[in-house]
Amino acid sequence: xxxxxxxxxxxxxxxxxxxxxxxxxxxxxxxxxxxxxxxxxxxxxxxxxxxxxxxxxxxxxxxxxxxxxxxxxxxxxxxxxxxxxxxxxxxxxxxxxxxxxxxxxxxxxxxxxxxxxxxxxxxxxxxxxxxxxxxxxxxxxxxxxxxxxxxxxxxxxxxxxxxxxxxxxxxxxxxxxxxxxxxxxxxxxxxxxxxxxxxxxxxxxxxxxxxxxxxxxxxxxxxxxxxxxxxxxxxxxxxxxxxxxxxxxxxxxxxxxxxxxxxxxxxxxxxxxxxxxxxxxxxxxxxxxxxxxxxxxxxxxxxxxxxxxxxxxxxxxxxxxxxxxxxxxxxxxxxxxxxxxxxxxxxxxxxxxxxxxxxxxxxxxxxxxxxxxxxxxxxxxxxxxxxxxxxxxxxxxxxxxxxxxxxxxxxxxxxxxxxxxxxxxxxxxxxxxxxxxxxxxxxxxxxxxxxxxxxxxxxxxxxxxxxxxxxxxxxxxxxxxxxxxxxxxxxxxxxxxxxxxxxxxxxxxxxxxxxxxxxxxxx
RNA sequence: AGGGGCGUAGCUCAGUGGUAGAGCAGCGGCCUUUUAAGCCGAAGGUCGUGGGUUCGAUCCCCACCGCCCCUACCA
Numbered sequence: 131x132x133x134x135x136x137x138x139x140x141x142x143x144x145x146x147x148x149x150x151x152x153x154x155x156x157x158x159x160x161x162x163x164x165x166x167x168x169x170x171x172x173x174x175x176x177x178x179x180x181x182x183x184x185x186x187x188x189x190x191x192x193x194x195x196x197x198x199x200x201x202x203x204x205x206x207x208x209x210x211x212x213x214x215x216x217x218x219x220x221x222x223x224x225x226x227x228x229x230x231x232x233x234x235x236x237x238x239x240x241x242x243x244x245x246x247x248x249x250x251x252x253x254x255x256x257x258x259x260x261x262x263x264x265x266x267x268x269x270x271x272x273x274x275x276x277x278x279x280x281x282x283x284x285x286x287x288x289x290x291x292x293x294x295x296x297x298x299x300x301x302x303x304x305x306x307x308x309x310x311x312x313x314x315x316x317x318x319x320x321x322x323x324x325x326x327x328x329x330x331x332x333x334x335x336x337x338x339x340x341x342x343x344x345x346x347x348x349x350x351x352x353x354x355x356x357x358x359x360x361x362x363x364x365x366x367x368x369x370x371x372x373x374x375x376x377x378x379x380x381x382x383x384x385x386x387x388x389x390x391x392x393x394x395x396x397x398x399x400x401x402x403x404x405x406x407x408x409x410x411x412x413x414x415x416x417x418x419x420x421x422x423x424x425x426x427x428x429x430x431x432x433x434x435x436x437x438x439x440x441x442x443x444x445x446x447x448x449x450x451x452x453x454x455x456x457x458x459x460x461x462x463x464x465x466x467x468x469x470x471x472x473x474x475x476x477x478x479x480x481x482x483x484x485x486x487x488x489x490x491x492x493x494x495x496x497x498x499x500x501x502x503x504x505x506x507x508x509x510x511x512x513x514x515x516x517x518x519x520x521x522x523x524x525x526x527x528x529x530x531x532x533x534x535x536x537x538x539x540x541x542x543x544x545x546x547x548x549x550x551x552x553x554x555x556x557x558x559x560x561x562x563x564x565x566x567x568x569x570x571x572x573x574x575x576x577x578x579x580x581x582x583x584x585x586x587x588x589x590x591x592x593x594x595x596x597x598x599x600x601x602x603x604x605x606x607x608x609x610x611x612x613x614x615x616x617x618x619x620x621x622x623x624x625x626x627x628x629x630x631x632x633x634x635x636x637x638x639x640x641x642x643x644x645x646x647x648x649x650x651x652x653x
Numbered sequence: 654a655g656g657g658g659c660g661u662a663g664c665u666c667a668g669u670g671g672u673a674g675a676g677c678a679g680c681g682g683c684c685u686u687u688u689a690a691g692c693c694g695a696a697g698g699u700c701g702u703g704g705g706u707u708c709g710a711u712c713c714c715c716a717c718c719g720c721c722c723c724u725a726c727c728a
Contacts, residue, residue: 338728
């Protein structure tokens with residue numbers, strides 16, 4: 131098989147056979163290296179030219195050629211290993227005629243191994259004086275342009291391997307992603323949490339409100355959903371006495387795609403027995419501050435135009451947030467009583483819609499028939515959410531949109547639930563878990579009755595059975611890892627923090643699914 | 654899904670109703686401390702795909718494919 135550009139592909143293949151004709155293996159099996167390119171740069175950064183002369187340092191190092199400056203009978207090149215550039219200097223009189231012939235058959239992109247000693251050039255750059263050189267793997271395809279790299283977003287996603295070779299920023303982003311996940315594991319393990327893995331294929335939809343992907347098991351002749359949330363399984367584990375559990379894994383939601391939604395996304399979920407949502411907010415602040423310090427080196431960091439500051443996490447009830455961000459042009463700020471009164475939220479939504487219509491803004495809930503609690507949620511999303519740039523916990527969510535959360539002791543229309551917003555994105559969602567099996571069954575039945583593509587079609591009776599064995603008072607939370615990585619790497623689309631984001635098949639065509647309603651406290 | 658934008662050499666990009674250009678990469682030559690190496694020379698294109706208008710389309714029009722942005726939906 132050959133790939134574009136075919137002329138260069140063929141030229142390089144010819145060079146590879148010429149190299150074999152010189153007696154070198156085309157694809158040798160290993161290379162005994164003494165240092166990575168990065169290690170050389172770090173270990174000998176302060177070694178002077180004189181010191182290197184007086185006390186020679188021999189190295190064996192491998193890497194990909196990313197720059198080549200031949201000068202006839204000598205040449206400079208840069209190789210990259212472990213993400214670091216290292217200059218090498220190859221001279222005919224140092225490597226001998228055979229090896230120099232090999233060198234002249236090398237191209238940008240080839241992976242080579244060299245051995246020699248370190249020296250400093252006229253410009254004082256730490257450089258390997260090559261004594262031996264070998265080809266480790268031939269690049270049959272050329273790299274993108276050395277100055278601009280690979281800029282086309284589509285190509286960067288489809289051919290992430292090339293993006294990673296030529297765009298340092300890409301490499302850095304995914305290194306940070308790995309570091310973030312590592313830190314999260316340490317954070318929870320240090321606090322006595324156990325990491326678990328629960329099913330990705332679910333016979334019954336649950337734990338969130340979203341349209342699922344459906345798959346099929348042949349032997350059991352059984353349709354299965356790719357999970358939309360691990361929540362119900364994790365709480366079963368707390369019933370089973372695993373008092374502190376966490377899972378970092380993928381969820382799948384069959385919905386649209388935009389800058390902050392990827393169809394297959396990574397979520398941290400954690401649960402702790404004998405705790406409530408207030409403790410979770412404190413714990414979340416601790417987690418996020420620690421991550422910012424470790425990843426960005428500071429509790430303040432840049433996200434686009436904004437300076438995000440983790441020094442303070444604001445806390446507002448959902449009703450307070452609506453009042454705080456109510457647009458002055460939409461009439462007097464609603465009172466706490468208005469927001470709490472039966473029919474109040476609907477009246478406010480109508481009032482807002484008059485304002486929205488006369489200002490060309492999208493109205494709230496044009497066609498949907500909503501409850502007061504749902505109207506509160508809509509009002510919040512419309513009026514307040516876009517303003518939440520600095521970290522803000524919004525808490526005390528309406529029960530109507532929180533089917534898995536425990537009600538407040540003094541007001542059953544509200545639940546002990548919060549979401550954390552930063553840079554206009556929802557980053558986390560946590561609550562005191564509903565552990566009353568009768569109340570839970572009632573809410574499940576209401577969901578099933580309500581119907582809709584995003585809601586469960588049947589009650590998860592085994593989950594109710596699990597609750598009937600006794601779930602301790604428990605607090606649980608989900609954190610969107612992709613969005614967290616976006617935040618801490620100053621990335622503005624989720625596809626920049628997912629190695630292989632979902633793209634349409636080249637030349638393919640998709641069919642159209644129907645639309646759906648929403649509601650729920652999906653973590 | 655709706656609205657807007659984009660698609661030209663391997664890469665980054667110019668460009669025009671008379672079938673196309675630069676830089677880098679590649680090819681040939683010169684060059685033993687360069688670093689976006691340099692100098693000389695030659696080459697490289699179904700201008701996303703398919704229709705239409707036109708004497709003639711890469712350019713204008715329509716459809717389709719893909720990507721990006723905005724809006725609507727899950728986090």
